[in-house]
Amino acid sequence: MSLMSVLTRDEAQARARLLDVHRYEIALDLTRGAETFDSRTVIHFTVRGKKKAADTFVELKPAELRSVTLDGEPLDPGILDGNRLLLKGLTAGKHELRVDAAMRYSRTGEGMHRFTDPTDGETYVYTQLFMEDVQRVFAAFDQPDLKAVFDLTVTAPEAWTVLANGITEQQDDGTWRAATTPLISTYLVAVAAGPWHSVRTEHRGLPFGIHCRRSLAPYLDNDADEILDVTRACFDRYHEKFEEPYPFDSYDQAFVPEFNAGAMENPGLVTFRDEFVYRSAVTDTERQTRAMVIAHEMAHMWFGDLVTLRWWDDIWLNESFAEYMGYQTLTEATRFTDTWVDFGIARKAWGYDADQRPSTHPVAPEAVDDTAAALLNFDGISYAKGASALRQLVAWLGEKDFLAGINAHFTRHRFGNATLADFIDNLAGATERDVHAWADAWLRTTGVDALTPKVTRGTDGTYTLTVDHTGSRPHHIAVGIYDQDLGDDQGHLTLRDRIELDIPQTADRPIGKRPALLLLNDGDLTYAKVRFDPDSFTAVTGHLSGLPDPLTRAVVWNALRDAVRDAELPPAAYLDAARAHLPRETDLAVVQGVLTFAATQVADRFLAPEQRPAGLSTLSSLCRDLIRRTEDGDNPGLRLTAVRHFIDVAAHPETIAAWLADGTVPGGPELDPELRWRVLSRLAVLGAVDADAIAEELERDPSATGQEGAARCRAALPDPDAKRAAWEAMFASDDLSNYLFTATAQGFWQPEQADVLGEYVQRYWADAVALAARRGPAMAEAAGRWAFPVYAVDSETLGLGERCLRDDEPIPALRRKLVDQLDDLGRALKVRAV
DSSP states (O other): OOOOOOOOOOHHHHHHHHHEEEEEEEEEEOSSSSSSSEEEEEEEEEEEOSSSSSSEEEOOSSSSEEEEEETTTEEGGEEEEOOOEEEEEEEEEEEEEEEEEEEOOBSSSSEEEEEEOOOTTTEEEEEOOOGGGGGOOOOOBBSTOOOOOEEEEEEEEOOOOOEEEEOEOTTTTTOEOOOOOOOOOHHHHHOOOOOOSEEEEETTTEEEEEEEEEGHHHHHHHHHHHHHHHHHHHHHHHHHHOSSOOOOOOOEEEEEESSSSSSEOOTTTTEEEGSSSSSSOOOHHHHHHHHHHHHHHHHHHBBTEEEEEESGGGGHHHHHHHHHHHHHHHHHHOTTTTTHHHHHHHHHHHHHHHTTTTTOOOOSSOOBBBBHHTTTTTTIIIIIIIIHHHHHHHHHHHHHHHHHHHHHHHHHTTTTEEEHHHHHHHTTTOSSSSSSHHHHOOOOOOOOEEEEEEEEEEEOOOOEEEEEESSSEEEEEEEEEEEOOOOOOTOOEEEEEEEEEEESSOOOOOEEOOEEEEETTTTTOOEEEOOOOOOHHHHHHHGGOOOSOOHHHHHHHHHHHHHHHTTEEEEEEOOOOOOHHHHGGGOOOHHHHHHIIIIIIIIIIIIIITTTTHHHHHHHHHHHHHHHHTTTTTTTTHHHHHHHHHHOSSSHHHOOOOHHHHHHHHTSSSSOOOHEEEEEHHHTTTTTOOHHHHHHHHHHHHHHHHHHHHHHHHEEEEEEOHHHHHIIIIIIOOOOOOOHHHHHHHHHHHOOOGHHHHHHHHHHHHHHHHHHHOOOHHHHHHHTSSOOOOOOOOOHHHEEEEEHHHHHHHHHHHHHHHHHHHHHHHHHHHHHOO
16 A cells, blocks of 8 residues: 555645545444444536546545446446545546445544543543544545535434434434534534533524533533533624624534643534543633634634635634634633733733744745645744734734625635635735735745834933834734832832834834833734833833833733843843742733743753752742732732642652642642642652552542553652653553653653653654654654653754654654753753853
C-alpha cells in the first residue's frame, strides 16, 4: 500500500470544479468489538461537464476495505491507494458510490476515539473529524467546500445513547437515526455514543442538552445551572447581534474524555474536553474560561458552520472570529464582565510568542499548500493575534459598521463557503474606511509591532507625546496619563486623562504637565509590544499595584513579560516586581498569569541553575503572603491559586508532605483529588515519596484523572528505573493513550533531576521522530510539546535539535513543534547570557 497522501489546495480546487456532492448516507455499527467498527457509506454526487470522462478520488483510511460499488458496478478494493480510493472514467451526470469498510478505533483523539472509564468500566466513543480525520470514520470527498447533507444511522450497544449533529431517535430495530443535516462540511460531522449522563432542557423552542460520562454525573449536575445559563445568555446575545438565526435543529454540548483540543464546533453537537466538568475546586477565572469556550464554540455555529472557509488558508475566518466573539459576548451577556483581562494576561501572550518565532505566518496566509501545512496554523496567531486584530478593527470601524459587514457576509454565504476577499468586500460595503488596506496591513503581515513613548518638554513647561513605531501596521490606541497621589503611602496612580491616538501620528500630542506614568495601549485595544520611557518605568516598578484598572495592570505586566523575553529586563527583576505587587493584586486572572510565567518560564528556564533556588524562594515567599492574606476566607479563588503555586515551587518537602498527611492546608482548603495529586507529584520530584505511595493514592482515586496523576508521579521519580520505565512507555510501545502519554511526559523532565536525565536528552530526537511517524500528528504534537527536554537550556541541546531538523526528517507536525521549542531554547540562552 502506498503512503497516506495529504490533500493539496490544487487538488481540492480541481475536485471542486469537477463535482457537486449532494448527500451522504452513513451507517455505523459500534457493536463489533473493541478494535474496529463497521462503516457503510453511500455518496450521491454529480460530475459536471458534458464532454470527456474524468478521474477523481475519495479519501478513506480503513482497517479493511470490504467492498466498493460505483453506480451498481463493483470495483476492486485494491484500487485503494494509501488513503485514496481512485474513481476513474466518470462521465457527466449523477453517480452513487457505496463503500463498506471496517475502521479502527483511535486512542489518540483522532477519528473515532474509544475510551473505557476506569472508574466504572463503561465505554464511550466520539468523533473528532477535523482537517482530514473524517477518513478514519467514513469515506468522503474530504474538503470544506464540498458541502453536503448527511443522513446518519448508528447501531450501538443496548444501554447507550447516540448523539449527533441533529436530533437523534432510537428506531424499532434498536438503531439510532439522526435528523438530516443542512449543508455542512465533512469535517463537521459528529457522533458521540455511550451511556451518557444527560441534562436536557429547551430554549427558544430548541432542545438543549449537556452530557458527560456517568462517573462525572454529580459534578455535571452541580454546575448544570451555570453551564446552561451561560449557554442561553450567549445564544440570546448572538441573536441580537446576528440577523441569521441559529441554523441547526438542536444544541447539545458533550464533555468527552481524552479530547485533544479545548472543544470542537460540530454543528448541533459541540464536544468539549471533560476536564471542564470540575471534580475538584476551581477558581472563578477557570469558570470564566469554561464559559468563554462555550461562547467561542457557539459563535462557530455562524463563523465556520453556517459560513465555512473555502480552503484552509482562511482558518482565521473561523478561529479569530470565534475567539473575538467569545470574549466580547461573554463580557456583554454574563456575569463574567472582565474577560478581556484574562485574554490580555494569558491568551494574548500565546499570540505574541508564536508571532516572534521562525514558524510565524500571517493571520491570513496567502498560500497554504496542503492539509499538513494547514494543521500547523491552528496556533496563537490564528486565535489570539487574529482576535486582537479584530478587536482593533472594531475600535477603528465602530461596532455598528462591523456588525453590518458580518451580517451581510452571513446572508450572502449562508450554508456555503467564503474567502477573505468575500469577507473584506462585505465589510467594505458597510463603511467608508479603507478596509482592504487595513486587511493588507494587519492580516497579510507577520511579527509584532513595538510602540515606545517619547515625552518632550516645551518652552512653556508643558509636555508633548510622540510614539516611536517599529513595524508597519496602523494602530488606533488609547494612551493613559497617570499622576501619582503623593499623599497616599500606597503609591496609587490616578488616571488624569485617557486620550485616543492614531499611529502613525500626524503631529505631536500635547499632554500638559509631566505625568508619573504614560501608558501606551491602555485598554489593550491593539496588538503590539509597548515600552516605557524612563520615568514611567520607575513608576510602574514602584507602583504597579496602585493602578486602578485590572486591564491596565495586565497591559503593564505584559510589557514586563516582553521585556524579560527580549533580554531587556533581568528575570530576577520580574520576580521582584511580582513579589512586591501581587500581594495587593485584586484580579485573579492577573495573579494566575503572572505566577504561571514566573514559575514555568522565569524560574524554570530564564534563571541560570545557580539562580533558580533563590527564584523559587522568592515565589514561595510570595505564595505564603497570598495564603496569609486569604486566611479570612473572603477570597477562596486567590487562596486556591496561592496554594497550588506554593506546591509547585516547593523546594523542600516538609510543609506540603504535612498537608498531604493531614488532608488539608491549615485554614483550608481541604485537599481534593486535584490538590492531592499535585502535592504527590511535587513530592515525587523531590524524592520524598516512592512507587508504593503513588499506588496507594491511585487506589484512593482510580478515576481517569487518577490514572493520569499516577503516570505523572511515576515519571517524576528521580530514580533511573522509574525514568527508564516512563521512557519505554512513551516511546518503545504505542499503548499509551494521548492523555496518558501527556501525563507521563509532564512528569518526566524536571530541572532538579539533571543527573538522571542526561542520556534521554540524547535519545529524545530519534525516538520522537519515530513515534511521530508511527502514531501521526496528534501524538507528534504531544511529543514535541510535552516530551521535549525543556529543562536542558544549553547549547548542546540546541545543537542536537538543529541536527535533528536537518537530518532526521520529522513529519510536519513534529517539525513545527521542534522549531518552536528550539527557538524558545535559543531565547532562554540569550536571556541567561545577558
